[in-house]
Amino acid sequence: MTVSFTTTGNRGLDLEEKLIFEQDKAGRTAVDLPDVPAHDNRLGVAKRKKAMGLPGLSEPQVVRHYVRMSRNNYAIDAGIYPLGSCTMKHNPRLNEKMARTPGLADLHPLQPQSSVQGALALMDELAHWLMTLTGMPAVALSPAAGAHGELTGLMTIRAALEARGDARKVVLVAESAHGTNPASAHMCGYEVESVPGTEGGRVDLAALKKRLGPDVAAFMITNPNTCGLFEDDIVAISAAVHDAGGFVYCDGANFNAIVGRVRPGDLGVDAMHLNLHKTFSTPHGGGGPGAGPVVLSKALAAFAPLPFVVKDGDGFRLVETEEQSGAQPYGRMKGFNGQFGVFVRALSYMMSMGSDGLRQASADAVLNANYLRERLQNALSLSYPGPCMHEVLFDDRFLAETGVTTLDFAKAMIDEGVHPMTMYFPLIVHGAFLIEPTETESRASLDQLADLMLGLVAKAKAKEVEFFKASPTLTPRRRLDETRAARSPVLRWSPPAPKLAAE
Amino acid sequence: MAALKYTDQHEWVAVEGDVATVGITDYAQGQLGDVVFVELPDEGKSFAMGDQAAVVESVKAAAEVYAPISGKIVEINEALNDKPELVNEDSTGDGWFFKIEIDDESELDSLMDAKEYKEFVKGLE
Numbered sequence: 080m081t082v083s084f085t086t087t088g089n090r091g092l093d094l095e096e097k098l099i100f101e102q103d104k105a106g107r108t109a110v111d112l113p114d115v116p117a118h119d120n121r122l123g124v125a126k127r128k129k130a131m132g133l134p135g136l137s138e139p140q141v142v143r144h145y146v147r148m149s150r151n152n153y154a155i156d157a158g159i160y161p162l163g164s165c166t167m168k169h170n171p172r173l174n175e176k177m178a179r180t181p182g183l184a185d186l187h188p189l190q191p192q193s194s195v196q197g198a199l200a201l202m203d204e205l206a207h208w209l210m211t212l213t214g215m216p217a218v219a220l221s222p223a224a225g226a227h228g229e230l231t232g233l234m235t236i237r238a239a240l241e242a243r244g245d246a247r248k249v250v251l252v253a254e255s256a257h258g259t260n261p262a263s264a265h266m267c268g269y270e271v272e273s274v275p276g277t278e279g280g281r282v283d284l285a286a287l288k289k290r291l292g293p294d295v296a297a298f299m300i301t302n303p304n305t306c307g308l309f310e311d312d313i314v315a316i317s318a319a320v321h322d323a324g325g326f327v328y329c330d331g332a333n334f335n336a337i338v339g340r341v342r343p344g345d346l347g348v349d350a351m352h353l354n355l356h357k358t359f360s361t362p363h364g365g366g367g368p369g370a371g372p373v374v375l376s377k378a379l380a381a382f383a384p385l386p387f388v389v390k391d392g393d394g395f396r397l398v399e400t401e402e403q404s405g406a407q408p409y410g411r412m413k414g415f416n417g418q419f420g421v422f423v424r425a426l427s428y429m430m431s432m433g434s435d436g437l438r439q440a441s442a443d444a445v446l447n448a449n450y451l452r453e454r455l456q457n458a459l460s461l462s463y464p465g466p467c468m469h470e471v472l473f474d475d476r477f478l479a480e481t482g483v484t485t486l487d488f489a490k491a492m493i494d495e496g497v498h499p500m501t502m503y504f505p506l507i508v509h510g511a512f513l514i515e516p517t518e519t520e521s522r523a524s525l526d527q528l529a530d531l532m533l534g535l536v537a538k539a540k541a542k543e544v545e546f547f548k549a550s551p552t553l554t555p556r557r558r559l560d561e562t563r564a565a566r567s568p569v570l571r572w573s574p575p576a577p578k579l580a581a582e
Numbered sequence: 583m584a585a586l587k588y589t590d591q592h593e594w595v596a597v598e599g600d601v602a603t604v605g606i607t608d609y610a611q612g613q614l615g616d617v618v619f620v621e622l623p624d625e626g627k628s629f630a631m632g633d634q635a636a637v638v639e640s641v642k643a644a645a646e647v648y649a650p651i652s653g654k655i656v657e658i659n660e661a662l663n664d665k666p667e668l669v670n671e672d673s674t675g676d677g678w679f680f681k682i683e684i685d686d687e688s689e690l691d692s693l694m695d696a697k698e699y700k701e702f703v704k705g706l707e
Contacts, residue, residue, distance in 0.1 A: 486641075502642075503642040504643075561616075561641050562616035562618060562641055565618035566616075
């Protein structure tokens, strides 16, 4: 390989950029501030003991720094992002426009309710859409994201069980459920037991029935599951759990595959969180914010956490205490009312799509995943035969004897200018490739992904191991040492030791 | 050191007197890939056979390590805190996880010997 060196270290449009602290020049500033007049410092023990260490920078330096950094970012706004189980779909700009409407963006949660009637109406309307789409009678809007929603659902289940004097100890989790499920159950104080899957990648109903009993508080299932498959036995599963006195928690992270087609309430689900940031197109990745409202069945509705919005005559009112609720709320999950900015975006998406548009989006998401399955299934190894839902799962059997791993394959995809799929998850197949194209991608975009993957399969079969082990070679930092990064992470910048010689 | 015994969850057990040393097998470390973190149990804590006793995290996944027999933890391998790579480099030696005081020797009979474990792993591939 020929490597060309430049004086600057830049490679064309790929610009080398120092950390912002390394660009510091003492005394440089973007704004002229007047000198601080003489004063008595009244901070007492909180008085600052040393300089804050903010870098001295000019405005153009700051602007260039962040523009340059942003160019090293890969986002759904830049290209296909088929990260399985993450649902990286386009975020319509209309949502952003609505969220920036001053009347919605500039609210404070402690404003008098009479001054935020529009915001309360918006929350009520969002609740209406979520309950209608899921066929459930109640919703708690406040949870901050998916796993927070899981905890909310489980705490609601716990409250309902304790109210009937039947505290139970165990939560069963399907092997094909999302990875956060056992963590949430554990956090809620339950013992967690796993329920195995069948050869076909679904919950083993017989094994579940065998384990159910008076100690089981809930069964947690993800539907469609993390193999991208619909749990065909879901109605029988729910009936069996209910017969044993337990509740069914459904992880709604994959609801985007069935919106407008299946109502979880009809399947016997008691609690399910909805990732507004996945299914309803609000931005996510890089830490949020998400929103994870939880819909609840009739059996759980009375125990829903505070606060919630009710219609009161001509206006809307927040119910914030147990007395106001007239029910048995177990408490609250968040200081205020939830991720309001995300509510605005999600409702904007729902209303602009309409119920017919939402129904088409779920079909298109499933169609796109199946298109990729058709194009790739003879070259990669499909983990479970037959049609999939919104994501398609392959494993690494096709790489056997090639010396190439799933990780190497994903690294080579980066050089092709796409974000790789989810790797090594779910754990129930070996060396997983989990691909979720979403409804966002056009046929041209899907074909490009399939073509580049088929090209890489050919290279792997030709045992071009060195090519894969060196990939990616076209990125700003080439192949990263992930092991070292995980074993010895450097999380803080420290200033270099002062120079010995004075200038 | 006595011959190793194995579980179907890929732990190995080496018995010396009334104490058993426990780690994960070479097959397990190979499947996990580069180990980056190991969470060990507290000394003095008791486990029943099959209870989750430790967690091993690699660049690919996090996996539970189960107590292969019942007993009380008498020593843990502190070296893994700073050098988790020992699990990859020497899984049945310096990469051991913990030592457990054996409650019930008869539990050892249910574990596999080296030949049985080899067959078991073969069946997985």
